[in-house]
Amino acid sequence: MHRHDQPHHPSAAPSPLSSPGSRAHSLDLVAGILALNFTNTSSGRGGPEHLEHLKAAGDVLAWVHHAGGLTDAEMAEAARLAPPGSAAAVELFQAARALREAVYDIALAFAEQRLPPAAALAALSAIHADCLSTAGLVPRPSGGFAWGWDLGRNLVHAVLGPIALSAAGLLLGMDLSRVKQCGGQHCGWLFFDQTKNKRRRWCEMSVCGNRAKQRRLRRRRGAAA
Numbered sequence: 634m635h636r637h638d639q640p641h642h643p644s645a646a647p648s649p650l651s652s653p654g655s656r657a658h659s660l661d662l663v664a665g666i667l668a669l670n671f672t673n674t675s676s677g678r679g680g681p682e683h684l685e686h687l688k689a690a691g692d693v694l695a696w697v698h699h700a701g702g703l704t705d706a707e708m709a710e711a712a713r714l715a716p717p718g719s720a721a722a723v724e725l726f727q728a729a730r731a732l733r734e735a736v737y738d739i740a741l742a743f744a745e746q747r748l749p750p751a752a753a754l755a756a757l758s759a760i761h762a763d764c765l766s767t768a769g770l771v772p773r774p775s776g777g778f779a780w781g782w783d784l785g786r787n788l789v790h791a792v793l794g795p796i797a798l799s800a801a802g803l804l805l806g807m808d809l810s811r812v813k814q815c816g817g818q819h820c821g822w823l824f825f826d827q828t829k830n831k832r833r834r835w836c837e838m839s840v841c842g843n844r845a846k847q848r849r850l851r852r853r854r855g856a857a858a
């Protein structure tokens with residue numbers, strides 16, 4: 634069994650860009666939707682076991698690369714454009730955290746079957762519009778077209794644009810009753826439940842599902858003793 638804060642992909646070497654202790658480059662991508670996976674770069678929010686994997690711009694780049702949003706060459710180019718401590722790095726980090734928190738607040742509301750906060754919707758709308766302002770329609774190798782960005786034109790838009798599009802796509806066209814929050818203790822990860830009967834409860838059965846099962850067993854044994 635592994636925890637979200639412990640490495641368990643033997644192949645995932647620490648990214649040279651990540652902050653010490655951050656697993657942005659190797660976190661499990663179990664949410665089914667890019668924007669929800671992005672919210673899972675933090676876990677146990679508000680509790681004693683809170684883990685934050687986005688502590689600097691390098692973590693943002695490492696995660697986006699890990700999630701398939703940047704090629705190796707693009708990540709190297711982005712790291713060159715936003716070296717640690719630079720104004721560009723600060724801007725990227727702040728924009729990434731703002732986008733992530735907006736998506737989290739909105740998706741959590743869906744998971745709790747209430748209306749999302751207006752401030753979070755306004756923030757996502759603004760970031761989405763900003764990102765699209767420098768995007769262009771480009772042909773995809775597999776056919777059709779997609780929004781594309783130029784890292785050199787606007788780094789923040791190029792790195793965060795796909796995540797903003799993913800979040801907007803969720804709101805505009807998907808079954809929001811499938812947005813759920815993991816029931817695991819100190820977890821809080823969000824995911825899109827694609828099971829037929831909509832009864833998925835855990836981010837990962839092997840992490841939170843098993844831990845809950847063990848807690849139930851311990852309680853039952855305690856009661857029997």
Ligand SMILES: [Zn+2]
Binds near residue numbers: 815820821837840841
């Ligand atoms: Zn979980």
